[in-house]
Amino acid sequence: MKLRLTGLINRRSFFSSIGLITTISVILLMLIPSNHLRAQGNREATYSFDFRGEELHEVLETIAREAEIDMVYDPDLVEGITVYQRINQESVPTLLGTILSDTSLDFLILSTGTIVIVKKVQEKAVYGSYFGKVVGSQTGRPLPGATVMLADASGGTSTNSSGSFALNKLLTGSYDIIFSYIGYEPVSKTITIRPGEQLREEVVLKPKPVDFAPIVVTEHKPQVVYAADRQSADPTGRWAPAGRMQDAIRSLTLFQGVQYGLPLTDLHLQGGQPGEHRIRLDGVPVYNPHSFGQMFSAFSPYALGSVELHKAGFGAKEGSQTAGLIDLTHDIGGMGDKSFMAQADPLSVNLRGDYRIGKNDSEEGSSFNIMGAARFNYWDLFQEPGLQQTLTEWDDLDPLITNLIIDSETDAALYEPREHTSRVRFHDLHLATRYDIDNYKTLSSSLYVGSNLVSTDLLRQAPVDEPSPRYLYARDEYRWNNVMGQVSYTQLVSSRLDLNTQVSYSSNRLRHRYLIGTSDSPGLPNLGLNSESVFASFLDAGALNLVPNQRNANNIQHLIFRTDGTYSFSPRFSMTAGARMDYVESRVDLSDLFYLATFTDQQSTLYSSFLNGSWRPGEYWEITAGNRLTYSSSIGRVYPEPRASVQVDRPDAKLGYWSLRISGGLYRQFINQYQITNPGPTSLVPSFTVWSHAGTAKVPEAWHLSGSLMLEPDEQTGINFEWFYKWQPTAYIVSYDNLLQGSDIARSGFSAFAESTEKKTYGVGLRINRSMAASRLKVMAGYDYSVARVTMDSQFGREVPVPWNQPHRIQFRTLWRVTPVFSTVLKWESVFSRTWAFRQSYYNYLLYEGAGQFGEYDFQSPENDRLSPFHQLDLSFIYRPEVSFMDLELRADLINVLDRRNTIDWSLQPNESGGYDIKKRTMPGLNPSLSIRMGF
Numbered sequence: 001m002k003l004r005l006t007g008l009i010n011r012r013s014f015f016s017s018i019g020l021i022t023t024i025s026v027i028l029l030m031l032i033p034s035n036h037l038r039a040q041g042n043r044e045a046t047y048s049f050d051f052r053g054e055e056l057h058e059v060l061e062t063i064a065r066e067a068e069i070d071m072v073y074d075p076d077l078v079e080g081i082t083v084y085q086r087i088n089q090e091s092v093p094t095l096l097g098t099i100l101s102d103t104s105l106d107f108l109i110l111s112t113g114t115i116v117i118v119k120k121v122q123e124k125a126v127y128g129s130y131f132g133k134v135v136g137s138q139t140g141r142p143l144p145g146a147t148v149m150l151a152d153a154s155g156g157t158s159t160n161s162s163g164s165f166a167l168n169k170l171l172t173g174s175y176d177i178i179f180s181y182i183g184y185e186p187v188s189k190t191i192t193i194r195p196g197e198q199l200r201e202e203v204v205l206k207p208k209p210v211d212f213a214p215i216v217v218t219e220h221k222p223q224v225v226y227a228a229d230r231q232s233a234d235p236t237g238r239w240a241p242a243g244r245m246q247d248a249i250r251s252l253t254l255f256q257g258v259q260y261g262l263p264l265t266d267l268h269l270q271g272g273q274p275g276e277h278r279i280r281l282d283g284v285p286v287y288n289p290h291s292f293g294q295m296f297s298a299f300s301p302y303a304l305g306s307v308e309l310h311k312a313g314f315g316a317k318e319g320s321q322t323a324g325l326i327d328l329t330h331d332i333g334g335m336g337d338k339s340f341m342a343q344a345d346p347l348s349v350n351l352r353g354d355y356r357i358g359k360n361d362s363e364e365g366s367s368f369n370i371m372g373a374a375r376f377n378y379w380d381l382f383q384e385p386g387l388q389q390t391l392t393e394w395d396d397l398d399p400l401i402t403n404l405i406i407d408s409e410t411d412a413a414l415y416e417p418r419e420h421t422s423r424v425r426f427h428d429l430h431l432a433t434r435y436d437i438d439n440y441k442t443l444s445s446s447l448y449v450g451s452n453l454v455s456t457d458l459l460r461q462a463p464v465d466e467p468s469p470r471y472l473y474a475r476d477e478y479r480w481n482n483v484m485g486q487v488s489y490t491q492l493v494s495s496r497l498d499l500n501t502q503v504s505y506s507s508n509r510l511r512h513r514y515l516i517g518t519s520d521s522p523g524l525p526n527l528g529l530n531s532e533s534v535f536a537s538f539l540d541a542g543a544l545n546l547v548p549n550q551r552n553a554n555n556i557q558h559l560i561f562r563t564d565g566t567y568s569f570s571p572r573f574s575m576t577a578g579a580r581m582d583y584v585e586s587r588v589d590l591s592d593l594f595y596l597a598t599f600t601d602q603q604s605t606l607y608s609s610f611l612n613g614s615w616r617p618g619e620y621w622e623i624t625a626g627n628r629l630t631y632s633s634s635i636g637r638v639y640p641e642p643r644a645s646v647q648v649d650r651p652d653a654k655l656g657y658w659s660l661r662i663s664g665g666l667y668r669q670f671i672n673q674y675q676i677t678n679p680g681p682t683s684l685v686p687s688f689t690v691w692s693h694a695g696t697a698k699v700p701e702a703w704h705l706s707g708s709l710m711l712e713p714d715e716q717t718g719i720n721f722e723w724f725y726k727w728q729p730t731a732y733i734v735s736y737d738n739l740l741q742g743s744d745i746a747r748s749g750f751s752a753f754a755e756s757t758e759k760k761t762y763g764v765g766l767r768i769n770r771s772m773a774a775s776r777l778k779v780m781a782g783y784d785y786s787v788a789r790v791t792m793d794s795q796f797g798r799e800v801p802v803p804w805n806q807p808h809r810i811q812f813r814t815l816w817r818v819t820p821v822f823s824t825v826l827k828w829e830s831v832f833s834r835t836w837a838f839r840q841s842y843y844n845y846l847l848y849e850g851a852g853q854f855g856e857y858d859f860q861s862p863e864n865d866r867l868s869p870f871h872q873l874d875l876s877f878i879y880r881p882e883v884s885f886m887d888l889e890l891r892a893d894l895i896n897v898l899d900r901r902n903t904i905d906w907s908l909q910p911n912e913s914g915g916y917d918i919k920k921r922t923m924p925g926l927n928p929s930l931s932i933r934m935g936f
Contacts (some may be wrong), residue, residue, distance in 0.1 A: 002585070047066055047090065052618065071116075077106070077118075085099055102171075124582070131165060131492065131568070135163055143205065146181035148179055162442060162490030168496050170571060188531070199462060218513075219310050249296075253325070253811075256765025256784060272312055277691055286506055287558075288510060298482065303373035308333075312706035316626060316627060316646065316772075317578065322728060332433070337355070345930070349376045356370075366435070368436075399910060403525070411910065415462050420456070421454070423454070432445070445487045450482040451481045453478065456477075475513070488502040510552070512551070512553070514678075515549045556587075558582065558671075583605070585607040605632075606633070625644040634693075645664075657711075658712070660708075663706055667734060679845035718770075733757050735754055739752070740848045758790070759790040781811070783811075786805055800863055803836035822878070824876065833866040834870070857908060857916060888935075890933075902923045903921070905921050
């Protein structure tokens with residue numbers, strides 16, 4: 001830095017005026033052992049060096065040799081000092097000033113031309129600070145996780161959750177600083193730090209055309225601008241995004257390590273149990289965030305602004321979770337100052353409105369932003385044919401389970417379909433506000449309410465010549481309700497410290513009811529009424545044989561108070577610390593049709609804190625280490641969770657740009673989710689979720705070790721590779737032995753439905769991205785391999801593969817911006833080697849309640865029951881014409897273009913010879929859909 005050199009020259013002038021100090025220094029240097037490097041040279045010539053972790057004595061020897069100068073120094077003075085500097089065409093005094101600037105050493109130039117390395121006599125160097133906030137230009141929204149890097153890689157940081165950053169202890173001088181964030185154009189700024197100055201700025205980044213919204217980011221963020229992330233297609237911004245993800249959560253399967261199991265089940269991260277991860281909205285956990293049987297996300301896609309993935313190896317700040325986290329953020333102001341949007345498709349309607357009062361962009365002053373979004377369906381007015389057919393096919397009676405439950409002389413397999421109805425109702429409401437008191441104080445809040453219902457009714461009739469009962473009916477109904485609210489306050493307190501405080505509440509309520517029974521009502525077939533009336537009359541009929549029905553319920557309420565802050569010590573080192581209190585109430589209630597009656601009701605308080613440090617020891621290196629401590633009131637113990645990561649970036653390597661990150665540590669979990677199999681004879685939803693935080697002697701824990709590599713051989717090609725290994729010496733799974741046979745177990749305790757086990761998972765993932773035709777055509781190809789095994793002693797007596805894993809997964813996607821207003825998206829996915837082919841209830845229910853052997857089939861070796869490969873091709877067309885008075889988008893989606901009937905699972909159907917045949921439950925074929933969106 002130029003001013004660093006000026007400072008050194010001033011100090012040398014100071015030394016020249018005090019000749020006595022110089023004389024004493026030289027005499028002392030001659031009396032003690034020293035290195036005396038002799039040569040003759042020109043100190044005014046310029047030289048270039050790149051030192052990457054060399055010892056200082058080696059650096060001095062190199063400079064003396066290359067510049068052919070005399071240099072004298074005491075070996076003890078330079079002991080243990082490492083140099084990370086890149087110097088380009090600088091004179092000897094300048095380069096020495098740069099190298100010694102961050103040390104306690106200085107240099108003198110004697111009249112003979114000899115350079116002497118000495119201790120600095122000035123008590124303190126002159127420093128300043130640079131801090132502020134990084135926001136988006138259109139929305140004014142803070143950008144958390146944006147990279148702030150000194151151009152010479154001598155230091156840097158990232159913005160916190162409120163978009164604030166701080167670089168402290170900057171030597172006075174000029175600096176080039178680069179700001180970057182995924183989905184925004186990088187900005188380079190030159191700043192000048194004066195002695196004692198605290199320079200504060202709000203840095204504004206302009207959005208660039210992106211492939212899809214909302215933007216998805218991962219914890220591995222490049223420290224420099226990643227060229228594969230640059231958008232070279234039409235820098236004027238005429239190229240519109242290819243649209244918004246219709247389901248932001250399910251679309252995460254495009255990333256390594258994120259998979260969905262069977263339809264109507266939850267996703268899982270890197271081999272973790274479905275739902276073992278945590279989904280947070282604005283930092284608040286939302287439980288069961290899925291609509292009608294987890295077929296898609298319960299969040300309106302137009303309410304979300306960004307999604308951040310935290311997979312294996314996430315940091316201490318993110319919390320206690322053994323699998324991972326998915327962080328969703330409301331999109332406040334993302335569609336303009338004053339705007340309204342409406343979108344409709346055959347299943348639902350989305351509405352959104354935005355309003356802003358006050359300053360725009362980086363103007364000084366206050367502003368207020370509000371965003372409201374709503375989504376609702378209209379199943380009672382129009383039943384989308386593809387979904388209606390799918391629900392009818394999936395809601396099929398299983399004769400094996402029916403015969404176990406109903407005491408009837410007639411085989412359930414003989415009953416023929418008569419009536420079937422499905423009801424699907426869902427809605428979600430979002431309200432988010434942000435009040436910028438000034439550029440560095442923000443008060444924000446958000447509210448989310450979601451409700452959904454899926455219910456199916458099935459009525460079957462026995463042949464005329466069969467004995468009574470003549471009719472068999474079943475009803476399977478699920479209701480989910482979610483509420484989330486939070487208030488946050490963030491403030492950039494000083495040039496070194498920023499604080500973030502939040503109070504939040506979330507609640508989830510599940511109600512599940514299963515009815516099954518028979519009737520001989522002779523008038524029932526001749527009612528001539530619609531299905532709703534048939535079932536209503538059927539339930540009131542006097543000849544009703546009602547089997548005891550199943551009622552399941554689960555409530556969880558979660559109140560959180562947390563505060564955290566980041567303190568910047570220098571451009572190379574900062575620390576983040578926080579404290580948090582969680583108060584949790586959970587309740588599980590299972591009735592006794594399928595499982596033994598179980599009821600648990602717990603309340604507990606968790607107190608936790610964390611401390612995490614980030615250190616940049618050299619050029620493009622970043623090391624983070626931290627620990628999390630949690631005290632559970634129900635257990636009375638403190639649990640540590642140490643974690644660390646190392647990242648190194650090389651922008652000018654022979655292979656091109658690459659970035660490597662390795663992370664890991666210990667992870668615990670204090671609130672657990674359990675997927676309990678629904679053994680009902682129809683069971684449209686294969687499993688329902690219950691949450692419990694019962695105190696146990698063993699808290700679930702996992703050890704993570706993961707690595708990821710980003711490689712960019714050229715500006716059009718990006719390669720992402722990652723691997724992970726997770727060992728869980730203590731994990732919890734549902735115990736069907738306890739649910740079905742554990743009559744001697746306390747039915748009000750945690751062990752009534754859970755048992756401790758061990759689990760291990762590992763895998764690799766590869767994604768190759770290629771841009772062509774000035775980024776108008778983008779291609780992605782990916783492959784994932786994963787292994788996940790769990791010990792199930794009580795059920796199988798051994799270790800088995802987990803039922804939700806997809807061992808081999810191949811993906812291919814193309815995005816082609818044909819014109820500035822028309823785009824096409826093609827997606828292909830294949831999954832191989834899926835096991836546990838039969839319905840989940842066969843392994844978890846029939847294995848205990850039945851003989852375990854049905855003809856040639858048994859359910860004791862799920863790893864040998866393999867489904868056929870899954871293949872699906874989807875094609876979308878997005879048209880956004882230029883209309884002056886509105887933002888119009890027409891979208892056509894052709895799901896499963898090849899009309900493949902991919903198998904979900906198997907069941908057994910009795911045949912005429914007394915044996916059993918496999919019956920396959922399949923996914924629907926081609927499902928076309930058209931949607932329209934209008935924004936004003």
